[in-house]
Amino acid sequence: MTEVSTPTGPAIVVKGVSKRFGDLEVLHGIDLRIDRGTTTCLIGPSGSGKSTLLRCIAFLEEATAGTILVDGAPLGFTEGPDGARTRLPAPSIRAVRAKIGMVFQQFNLWPHMTALGNVCEALRTVRRLPRKEAEERGMAQLRKVGLENRAGHYPSQLSGGQQQRVAIARALALEPEILLFDEPTSSLDPELTGEVLNVMRALAEDGMSMVVVTHEIGFAATVGRHIAFLDHGRVLLDGPPEEVFGAPRHPRLEQFLETYLDRGAATLV
Protein backbone atom coordinates (compact mmCIF):
# COMPACT_ATOMS: atom_id res chain seq x y z
CA MET A 1 0.00 0.00 0.00
CA THR A 2 1.67 3.18 -1.13
CA GLU A 3 -1.47 5.29 -1.00
CA VAL A 4 -1.30 7.72 1.92
CA SER A 5 -4.29 9.42 3.47
CA THR A 6 -4.10 13.12 2.76
CA PRO A 7 -6.92 15.61 3.08
CA THR A 8 -6.28 16.77 -0.45
CA GLY A 9 -6.25 13.36 -2.17
CA PRO A 10 -9.31 11.89 -3.84
CA ALA A 11 -12.19 10.88 -1.55
CA ILE A 12 -12.56 7.49 -3.20
CA VAL A 13 -10.45 5.60 -5.67
CA VAL A 14 -11.95 2.62 -7.46
CA LYS A 15 -9.26 0.45 -9.02
CA GLY A 16 -10.07 -2.32 -11.47
CA VAL A 17 -13.29 -3.32 -9.72
CA SER A 18 -15.18 -6.24 -11.22
CA LYS A 19 -18.29 -7.86 -9.85
CA ARG A 20 -19.65 -11.21 -10.85
CA PHE A 21 -22.97 -12.72 -9.76
CA GLY A 22 -22.59 -16.38 -10.68
CA ASP A 23 -22.01 -16.47 -14.42
CA LEU A 24 -23.02 -12.87 -14.92
CA GLU A 25 -20.30 -10.26 -14.77
CA VAL A 26 -22.01 -6.93 -14.09
CA LEU A 27 -18.90 -4.77 -13.63
CA HIS A 28 -15.83 -5.15 -15.82
CA GLY A 29 -12.73 -3.59 -14.28
CA ILE A 30 -14.08 -0.20 -13.27
CA ASP A 31 -11.60 2.62 -12.57
CA LEU A 32 -12.95 5.81 -11.06
CA ARG A 33 -11.73 8.71 -8.94
CA ILE A 34 -14.19 10.53 -6.74
CA ASP A 35 -12.98 13.99 -5.86
CA ARG A 36 -13.38 15.59 -2.47
CA GLY A 37 -16.00 18.27 -1.87
CA THR A 38 -17.90 17.73 -5.09
CA THR A 39 -20.81 15.71 -6.39
CA THR A 40 -20.22 12.80 -8.72
CA CYS A 41 -23.23 11.38 -10.52
CA LEU A 42 -23.34 7.85 -11.87
CA ILE A 43 -25.83 7.61 -14.69
CA GLY A 44 -26.71 4.96 -17.19
CA PRO A 45 -29.47 2.63 -18.33
CA SER A 46 -31.02 0.05 -16.00
CA GLY A 47 -28.70 -2.90 -15.62
CA SER A 48 -25.62 -0.86 -16.51
CA GLY A 49 -24.13 -1.68 -13.10
CA LYS A 50 -24.25 1.79 -11.54
CA SER A 51 -26.07 0.69 -8.38
CA THR A 52 -23.84 -2.37 -8.07
CA LEU A 53 -20.79 -0.12 -8.34
CA LEU A 54 -22.14 2.13 -5.57
CA ARG A 55 -22.90 -0.91 -3.39
CA CYS A 56 -19.35 -2.17 -4.00
CA ILE A 57 -18.00 1.23 -2.90
CA ALA A 58 -20.10 0.87 0.28
CA PHE A 59 -18.91 -2.73 0.63
CA LEU A 60 -22.50 -3.92 0.73
CA GLU A 61 -21.44 -6.04 -2.24
CA GLU A 62 -17.97 -7.54 -2.31
CA ALA A 63 -16.17 -6.83 -5.54
CA THR A 64 -14.80 -10.00 -7.13
CA ALA A 65 -11.66 -8.19 -8.26
CA GLY A 66 -10.00 -4.84 -7.69
CA THR A 67 -9.80 -2.54 -4.70
CA ILE A 68 -11.55 0.48 -3.27
CA LEU A 69 -9.71 3.15 -1.34
CA VAL A 70 -11.67 5.49 0.89
CA ASP A 71 -9.55 8.46 1.94
CA GLY A 72 -6.55 6.38 0.94
CA ALA A 73 -7.51 3.46 3.17
CA PRO A 74 -8.50 0.15 1.55
CA LEU A 75 -12.10 -0.92 2.20
CA GLY A 76 -12.70 -4.66 2.49
CA PHE A 77 -9.73 -5.92 0.51
CA THR A 78 -6.09 -4.99 0.12
CA GLU A 79 -4.01 -5.84 -2.88
CA GLY A 80 -0.43 -6.92 -2.37
CA PRO A 81 2.35 -5.97 -4.82
CA ASP A 82 1.81 -9.34 -6.55
CA GLY A 83 -1.86 -8.49 -7.09
CA ALA A 84 -3.15 -11.03 -4.54
CA ARG A 85 -6.17 -9.78 -2.61
CA THR A 86 -6.64 -10.27 1.13
CA ARG A 87 -9.91 -9.70 2.92
CA LEU A 88 -9.57 -7.27 5.81
CA PRO A 89 -11.03 -8.10 9.24
CA ALA A 90 -14.47 -6.78 10.24
CA PRO A 91 -13.20 -4.02 12.60
CA SER A 92 -11.11 -2.55 9.75
CA ILE A 93 -14.16 -2.64 7.46
CA ARG A 94 -16.25 -0.86 10.11
CA ALA A 95 -13.54 1.75 10.69
CA VAL A 96 -13.16 2.63 7.01
CA ARG A 97 -16.90 2.45 6.37
CA ALA A 98 -17.42 5.00 9.18
CA LYS A 99 -16.24 7.62 6.68
CA ILE A 100 -19.18 6.78 4.42
CA GLY A 101 -22.86 7.49 4.83
CA MET A 102 -25.45 5.88 2.60
CA VAL A 103 -28.95 6.78 1.45
CA PHE A 104 -31.02 4.01 -0.12
CA GLN A 105 -33.70 3.93 -2.78
CA GLN A 106 -36.15 2.34 -0.32
CA PHE A 107 -35.14 4.70 2.56
CA ASN A 108 -34.64 1.67 4.85
CA LEU A 109 -35.70 3.56 7.97
CA TRP A 110 -36.20 1.34 11.00
CA PRO A 111 -39.98 1.23 11.38
CA HIS A 112 -40.04 0.75 15.16
CA MET A 113 -38.13 3.94 15.85
CA THR A 114 -39.23 7.56 15.47
CA ALA A 115 -37.54 9.90 13.02
CA LEU A 116 -35.31 11.18 15.82
CA GLY A 117 -34.73 7.61 17.04
CA ASN A 118 -33.52 6.62 13.57
CA VAL A 119 -31.14 9.57 13.42
CA CYS A 120 -29.81 9.05 16.96
CA GLU A 121 -29.48 5.26 16.91
CA ALA A 122 -25.84 5.06 15.83
CA LEU A 123 -24.88 8.05 17.99
CA ARG A 124 -26.23 6.16 21.00
CA THR A 125 -25.34 2.56 20.16
CA VAL A 126 -22.11 2.95 18.23
CA ARG A 127 -20.72 6.27 19.48
CA ARG A 128 -22.18 5.72 22.97
CA LEU A 129 -23.15 9.36 23.39
CA PRO A 130 -25.42 10.22 26.31
CA ARG A 131 -29.08 10.50 25.33
CA LYS A 132 -29.25 14.26 25.66
CA GLU A 133 -26.22 14.95 23.50
CA ALA A 134 -27.29 12.40 20.88
CA GLU A 135 -30.74 13.95 20.68
CA GLU A 136 -29.33 17.46 20.34
CA ARG A 137 -27.17 16.32 17.45
CA GLY A 138 -30.04 14.35 15.97
CA MET A 139 -32.33 17.38 16.12
CA ALA A 140 -29.64 19.49 14.43
CA GLN A 141 -29.58 17.01 11.54
CA LEU A 142 -33.37 16.92 11.31
CA ARG A 143 -33.35 20.73 11.22
CA LYS A 144 -30.88 20.56 8.33
CA VAL A 145 -33.38 18.53 6.29
CA GLY A 146 -36.30 20.69 7.48
CA LEU A 147 -38.01 18.05 9.61
CA GLU A 148 -37.40 19.10 13.22
CA ASN A 149 -41.17 19.25 13.70
CA ARG A 150 -41.50 15.59 12.68
CA ALA A 151 -38.97 14.25 15.20
CA GLY A 152 -41.52 12.17 17.10
CA HIS A 153 -43.20 10.68 14.03
CA TYR A 154 -42.73 7.08 13.02
CA PRO A 155 -41.63 6.42 9.42
CA SER A 156 -45.09 5.13 8.52
CA GLN A 157 -46.52 8.50 9.50
CA LEU A 158 -44.27 10.38 7.07
CA SER A 159 -44.51 10.87 3.32
CA GLY A 160 -41.92 9.21 1.09
CA GLY A 161 -40.07 12.48 0.62
CA GLN A 162 -39.99 13.09 4.36
CA GLN A 163 -38.80 9.55 5.00
CA GLN A 164 -35.95 10.00 2.55
CA ARG A 165 -34.99 13.29 4.22
CA VAL A 166 -34.93 11.51 7.60
CA ALA A 167 -32.71 8.86 5.99
CA ILE A 168 -30.36 11.63 4.81
CA ALA A 169 -30.32 13.07 8.35
CA ARG A 170 -29.53 9.61 9.70
CA ALA A 171 -26.62 9.26 7.27
CA LEU A 172 -25.36 12.75 8.21
CA ALA A 173 -25.56 12.15 11.97
CA LEU A 174 -22.21 10.36 12.11
CA GLU A 175 -20.61 13.20 10.14
CA PRO A 176 -19.31 11.06 7.29
CA GLU A 177 -16.81 12.47 4.82
CA ILE A 178 -18.61 10.97 1.85
CA LEU A 179 -22.32 10.42 1.21
CA LEU A 180 -23.51 7.75 -1.21
CA PHE A 181 -27.00 7.97 -2.70
CA ASP A 182 -28.51 4.95 -4.44
CA GLU A 183 -31.33 6.26 -6.64
CA PRO A 184 -32.63 8.42 -3.77
CA THR A 185 -35.72 9.65 -5.61
CA SER A 186 -36.62 6.59 -7.69
CA SER A 187 -39.30 5.30 -5.35
CA LEU A 188 -40.87 8.73 -4.80
CA ASP A 189 -43.89 10.27 -6.45
CA PRO A 190 -42.75 12.95 -8.91
CA GLU A 191 -44.10 15.76 -6.72
CA LEU A 192 -41.98 14.56 -3.78
CA THR A 193 -38.65 14.28 -5.58
CA GLY A 194 -38.10 18.05 -5.45
CA GLU A 195 -37.83 18.28 -1.67
CA VAL A 196 -35.22 15.50 -1.59
CA LEU A 197 -33.22 16.96 -4.48
CA ASN A 198 -33.27 20.36 -2.75
CA VAL A 199 -31.74 18.87 0.38
CA MET A 200 -29.08 17.18 -1.74
CA ARG A 201 -28.41 20.41 -3.63
CA ALA A 202 -27.89 22.23 -0.32
CA LEU A 203 -25.46 19.54 0.82
CA ALA A 204 -23.54 19.88 -2.45
CA GLU A 205 -23.32 23.65 -1.93
CA ASP A 206 -21.94 23.00 1.57
CA GLY A 207 -19.08 21.11 -0.04
CA MET A 208 -20.14 17.58 0.89
CA SER A 209 -18.45 14.84 -1.11
CA MET A 210 -21.29 12.90 -2.71
CA VAL A 211 -21.68 10.01 -5.12
CA VAL A 212 -25.18 9.88 -6.55
CA VAL A 213 -26.66 7.11 -8.65
CA THR A 214 -29.59 8.82 -10.29
CA HIS A 215 -32.04 8.90 -13.14
CA GLU A 216 -32.54 12.62 -12.54
CA ILE A 217 -30.47 13.80 -15.49
CA GLY A 218 -31.36 17.43 -14.81
CA PHE A 219 -29.98 17.12 -11.28
CA ALA A 220 -26.86 15.36 -12.55
CA ALA A 221 -26.22 18.07 -15.13
CA THR A 222 -26.71 21.00 -12.76
CA VAL A 223 -25.34 19.74 -9.42
CA GLY A 224 -22.84 17.12 -10.61
CA ARG A 225 -19.27 18.34 -11.08
CA HIS A 226 -18.33 14.94 -12.42
CA ILE A 227 -20.45 12.57 -14.48
CA ALA A 228 -19.72 8.92 -15.08
CA PHE A 229 -21.90 7.26 -17.72
CA LEU A 230 -22.00 3.49 -17.30
CA ASP A 231 -23.11 1.05 -19.92
CA HIS A 232 -22.95 -2.75 -19.72
CA GLY A 233 -20.71 -2.67 -16.67
CA ARG A 234 -18.12 -0.27 -18.08
CA VAL A 235 -17.49 3.44 -17.57
CA LEU A 236 -18.13 4.72 -21.07
CA LEU A 237 -17.77 8.43 -20.36
CA ASP A 238 -16.17 10.15 -17.41
CA GLY A 239 -15.76 13.88 -16.98
CA PRO A 240 -17.39 17.21 -16.15
CA PRO A 241 -21.02 17.59 -17.30
CA GLU A 242 -20.16 20.11 -20.05
CA GLU A 243 -17.86 17.55 -21.59
CA VAL A 244 -20.08 14.50 -21.13
CA PHE A 245 -23.36 16.12 -22.17
CA GLY A 246 -21.84 18.57 -24.64
CA ALA A 247 -21.50 17.97 -28.36
CA PRO A 248 -20.29 15.82 -29.95
CA ARG A 249 -22.24 13.38 -27.87
CA HIS A 250 -21.45 9.68 -27.61
CA PRO A 251 -24.12 7.70 -29.52
CA ARG A 252 -24.91 5.45 -26.52
CA LEU A 253 -25.44 8.50 -24.30
CA GLU A 254 -27.56 10.09 -27.00
CA GLN A 255 -29.70 6.97 -27.15
CA PHE A 256 -29.94 6.87 -23.35
CA LEU A 257 -30.92 10.54 -23.08
CA GLU A 258 -33.67 10.14 -25.64
CA THR A 259 -35.54 7.91 -23.22
CA TYR A 260 -35.53 10.85 -20.79
CA LEU A 261 -37.06 13.35 -23.19
CA ASP A 262 -40.35 13.21 -21.35
CA ARG A 263 -38.72 13.33 -17.92
CA GLY A 264 -37.56 16.92 -17.82
CA ALA A 265 -34.24 16.40 -19.54
CA ALA A 266 -35.55 17.96 -22.74
CA THR A 267 -33.39 21.03 -22.24
CA LEU A 268 -30.28 18.91 -22.52
CA VAL A 269 -31.12 17.01 -25.65
Next chain:
Amino acid sequence: MTPRLFELMLWAAGATVLISAVSILIGLAIGFLVCAARVSRTRWLSTPAAVFVSFFRGVPLLVQLLLIYNLLPGFGLYVPSVVAAIAGLSLCTAAYQAENLRGGFMSVPKGLLEAADMVGLSPWQQMRRIRAPIALRLTLPALINEAILILKASSLISVVGVVELTRMAQNLAASTYRPLLFYSVAGGLYLVINWLVAGGGSLAERMLKKERA
Protein backbone atom coordinates in the same frame (compact mmCIF):
# COMPACT_ATOMS: atom_id res chain seq x y z
CA MET B 1 -71.21 -23.32 45.54
CA THR B 2 -69.90 -21.95 48.80
CA PRO B 3 -67.54 -18.95 48.71
CA ARG B 4 -64.86 -21.22 50.14
CA LEU B 5 -65.10 -23.60 47.19
CA PHE B 6 -65.15 -20.73 44.66
CA GLU B 7 -62.05 -19.38 46.34
CA LEU B 8 -60.37 -22.74 45.75
CA MET B 9 -61.32 -22.54 42.08
CA LEU B 10 -59.88 -19.03 41.82
CA TRP B 11 -56.66 -20.16 43.48
CA ALA B 12 -56.44 -23.00 40.95
CA ALA B 13 -57.05 -20.53 38.10
CA GLY B 14 -54.16 -18.48 39.48
CA ALA B 15 -51.95 -21.58 39.40
CA THR B 16 -52.94 -22.16 35.77
CA VAL B 17 -52.08 -18.57 34.83
CA LEU B 18 -48.77 -18.60 36.69
CA ILE B 19 -47.59 -21.94 35.30
CA SER B 20 -48.63 -20.98 31.76
CA ALA B 21 -47.01 -17.54 31.94
CA VAL B 22 -43.73 -18.94 33.25
CA SER B 23 -43.77 -21.65 30.55
CA ILE B 24 -44.45 -19.15 27.77
CA LEU B 25 -41.60 -16.89 28.88
CA ILE B 26 -39.15 -19.77 29.27
CA GLY B 27 -40.43 -21.12 25.97
CA LEU B 28 -39.81 -17.74 24.30
CA ALA B 29 -36.23 -17.69 25.57
CA ILE B 30 -35.59 -21.28 24.45
CA GLY B 31 -37.43 -20.51 21.22
CA PHE B 32 -35.00 -17.66 20.51
CA LEU B 33 -32.04 -19.98 20.96
CA VAL B 34 -33.57 -22.76 18.89
CA CYS B 35 -34.50 -20.27 16.17
CA ALA B 36 -30.95 -18.88 16.14
CA ALA B 37 -29.56 -22.42 15.92
CA ARG B 38 -32.06 -23.36 13.23
CA VAL B 39 -31.04 -20.53 10.90
CA SER B 40 -27.35 -21.07 11.61
CA ARG B 41 -25.19 -22.16 8.72
CA THR B 42 -23.40 -24.58 11.03
CA ARG B 43 -24.86 -28.04 10.52
CA TRP B 44 -24.17 -29.25 14.05
CA LEU B 45 -26.37 -26.38 15.30
CA SER B 46 -29.13 -26.37 12.71
CA THR B 47 -29.69 -30.13 12.60
CA PRO B 48 -30.31 -30.61 16.36
CA ALA B 49 -32.57 -27.55 16.28
CA ALA B 50 -34.60 -29.03 13.43
CA VAL B 51 -34.85 -32.34 15.32
CA PHE B 52 -35.94 -30.49 18.47
CA VAL B 53 -38.68 -28.68 16.57
CA SER B 54 -39.99 -31.75 14.79
CA PHE B 55 -40.00 -33.82 18.01
CA PHE B 56 -41.83 -31.33 20.19
CA ARG B 57 -44.27 -30.45 17.44
CA GLY B 58 -44.82 -34.04 16.43
CA VAL B 59 -45.36 -35.78 19.76
CA PRO B 60 -48.57 -35.06 21.69
CA LEU B 61 -48.02 -32.81 24.71
CA LEU B 62 -49.65 -35.39 26.97
CA VAL B 63 -47.08 -37.98 25.93
CA GLN B 64 -44.26 -35.43 26.35
CA LEU B 65 -45.41 -34.63 29.88
CA LEU B 66 -45.60 -38.29 30.86
CA LEU B 67 -42.18 -38.93 29.28
CA ILE B 68 -40.51 -36.06 31.11
CA TYR B 69 -42.20 -36.92 34.40
CA ASN B 70 -41.09 -40.56 34.22
CA LEU B 71 -37.71 -39.92 32.58
CA LEU B 72 -36.27 -37.42 35.06
CA PRO B 73 -36.03 -39.86 38.00
CA GLY B 74 -34.13 -42.18 35.65
CA PHE B 75 -31.40 -39.50 35.54
CA GLY B 76 -31.51 -39.20 39.31
CA LEU B 77 -33.51 -35.97 39.12
CA TYR B 78 -36.32 -35.98 41.64
CA VAL B 79 -38.03 -32.70 40.92
CA PRO B 80 -41.43 -31.53 42.09
CA SER B 81 -44.13 -32.40 39.58
CA VAL B 82 -44.78 -28.71 38.91
CA VAL B 83 -41.21 -28.37 37.63
CA ALA B 84 -41.69 -31.33 35.28
CA ALA B 85 -44.95 -29.75 34.12
CA ILE B 86 -43.32 -26.38 33.40
CA ALA B 87 -40.44 -28.13 31.63
CA GLY B 88 -42.86 -30.01 29.39
CA LEU B 89 -44.98 -26.96 28.55
CA SER B 90 -41.89 -24.77 27.97
CA LEU B 91 -40.19 -27.23 25.62
CA CYS B 92 -43.39 -27.76 23.66
CA THR B 93 -44.16 -24.08 23.22
CA ALA B 94 -40.47 -23.35 22.50
CA ALA B 95 -40.70 -25.52 19.38
CA TYR B 96 -43.69 -23.58 18.07
CA GLN B 97 -42.30 -20.20 19.08
CA ALA B 98 -38.97 -20.99 17.40
CA GLU B 99 -40.84 -21.49 14.13
CA ASN B 100 -42.88 -18.31 14.61
CA LEU B 101 -39.73 -16.32 15.33
CA ARG B 102 -37.97 -17.84 12.34
CA GLY B 103 -40.78 -16.52 10.16
CA GLY B 104 -40.48 -13.12 11.87
CA PHE B 105 -36.72 -12.92 11.41
CA MET B 106 -36.96 -13.90 7.77
CA SER B 107 -39.51 -11.12 7.21
CA VAL B 108 -37.16 -8.37 8.40
CA PRO B 109 -36.27 -6.54 5.17
CA LYS B 110 -32.59 -6.93 4.27
CA GLY B 111 -32.30 -3.21 3.55
CA LEU B 112 -32.92 -2.35 7.20
CA LEU B 113 -29.83 -4.35 8.12
CA GLU B 114 -27.78 -2.77 5.32
CA ALA B 115 -28.71 0.63 6.75
CA ALA B 116 -27.54 -0.63 10.15
CA ASP B 117 -24.31 -1.90 8.58
CA MET B 118 -23.68 1.51 7.06
CA VAL B 119 -23.93 3.33 10.40
CA GLY B 120 -21.59 0.82 12.01
CA LEU B 121 -23.87 -1.33 14.15
CA SER B 122 -22.15 -4.63 14.95
CA PRO B 123 -24.00 -7.89 14.25
CA TRP B 124 -24.93 -8.21 17.94
CA GLN B 125 -26.13 -4.58 18.10
CA GLN B 126 -28.20 -5.19 14.97
CA MET B 127 -29.78 -8.21 16.61
CA ARG B 128 -30.56 -6.33 19.81
CA ARG B 129 -31.68 -3.01 18.33
CA ILE B 130 -33.16 -3.87 14.91
CA ARG B 131 -33.75 -7.56 14.13
CA ALA B 132 -35.17 -8.84 17.42
CA PRO B 133 -37.53 -5.87 18.05
CA ILE B 134 -38.94 -6.05 14.51
CA ALA B 135 -39.21 -9.86 14.50
CA LEU B 136 -40.97 -9.74 17.89
CA ARG B 137 -43.47 -7.19 16.60
CA LEU B 138 -44.14 -9.30 13.52
CA THR B 139 -44.69 -12.42 15.65
CA LEU B 140 -46.82 -10.74 18.34
CA PRO B 141 -50.16 -12.07 17.01
CA ALA B 142 -48.70 -15.58 16.81
CA LEU B 143 -47.30 -15.18 20.32
CA ILE B 144 -50.72 -14.25 21.73
CA ASN B 145 -52.19 -17.21 19.91
CA GLU B 146 -49.55 -19.47 21.42
CA ALA B 147 -50.21 -18.07 24.91
CA ILE B 148 -53.90 -18.98 24.60
CA LEU B 149 -53.07 -22.47 23.32
CA ILE B 150 -50.69 -23.05 26.23
CA LEU B 151 -53.22 -21.78 28.77
CA LYS B 152 -55.67 -24.37 27.50
CA ALA B 153 -53.08 -27.10 27.07
CA SER B 154 -51.97 -26.57 30.67
CA SER B 155 -55.07 -28.56 31.70
CA LEU B 156 -53.05 -31.62 30.67
CA ILE B 157 -50.48 -31.18 33.43
CA SER B 158 -52.97 -32.62 35.91
CA VAL B 159 -51.72 -36.03 34.70
CA VAL B 160 -48.39 -35.47 36.42
CA GLY B 161 -50.11 -34.55 39.65
CA VAL B 162 -50.16 -30.76 39.49
CA VAL B 163 -53.32 -29.22 40.89
CA GLU B 164 -54.43 -26.49 38.54
CA LEU B 165 -57.83 -25.37 37.35
CA THR B 166 -58.94 -28.56 35.62
CA ARG B 167 -57.65 -30.85 38.35
CA MET B 168 -59.28 -28.72 41.07
CA ALA B 169 -62.61 -28.88 39.21
CA GLN B 170 -62.24 -32.67 38.99
CA ASN B 171 -61.47 -32.97 42.69
CA LEU B 172 -64.34 -30.76 43.77
CA ALA B 173 -66.77 -32.38 41.32
CA ALA B 174 -65.89 -35.77 42.78
CA SER B 175 -66.23 -34.74 46.40
CA THR B 176 -69.46 -32.75 45.98
CA TYR B 177 -71.07 -34.92 43.26
CA ARG B 178 -71.76 -31.76 41.25
CA PRO B 179 -69.64 -32.19 38.11
CA LEU B 180 -71.69 -29.90 35.89
CA LEU B 181 -71.32 -26.96 38.27
CA PHE B 182 -67.57 -27.21 38.72
CA TYR B 183 -66.75 -27.94 35.09
CA SER B 184 -68.92 -24.99 34.03
CA VAL B 185 -67.10 -22.72 36.46
CA ALA B 186 -63.73 -24.04 35.23
CA GLY B 187 -64.75 -23.47 31.61
CA GLY B 188 -65.93 -19.96 32.46
CA LEU B 189 -62.67 -19.13 34.19
CA TYR B 190 -60.60 -20.36 31.23
CA LEU B 191 -62.74 -18.22 28.95
CA VAL B 192 -62.26 -15.09 31.09
CA ILE B 193 -58.50 -15.62 31.31
CA ASN B 194 -58.20 -16.02 27.55
CA TRP B 195 -60.37 -12.98 26.91
CA LEU B 196 -57.96 -10.98 29.03
CA VAL B 197 -54.95 -12.36 27.15
CA ALA B 198 -56.54 -11.66 23.78
CA GLY B 199 -57.57 -8.18 24.96
CA GLY B 200 -54.04 -7.46 26.14
CA GLY B 201 -52.78 -8.63 22.76
CA SER B 202 -55.04 -6.33 20.78
CA LEU B 203 -54.13 -3.46 23.09
CA ALA B 204 -50.44 -4.06 22.40
CA GLU B 205 -51.13 -4.31 18.68
CA ARG B 206 -53.08 -1.06 18.75
CA MET B 207 -50.21 0.66 20.48
CA LEU B 208 -47.84 -0.63 17.81
CA LYS B 209 -50.23 0.43 15.04
CA LYS B 210 -48.85 3.92 15.32
CA GLU B 211 -45.57 2.58 13.96
CA ARG B 212 -47.14 0.70 11.09
CA ALA B 213 -50.27 2.66 10.17
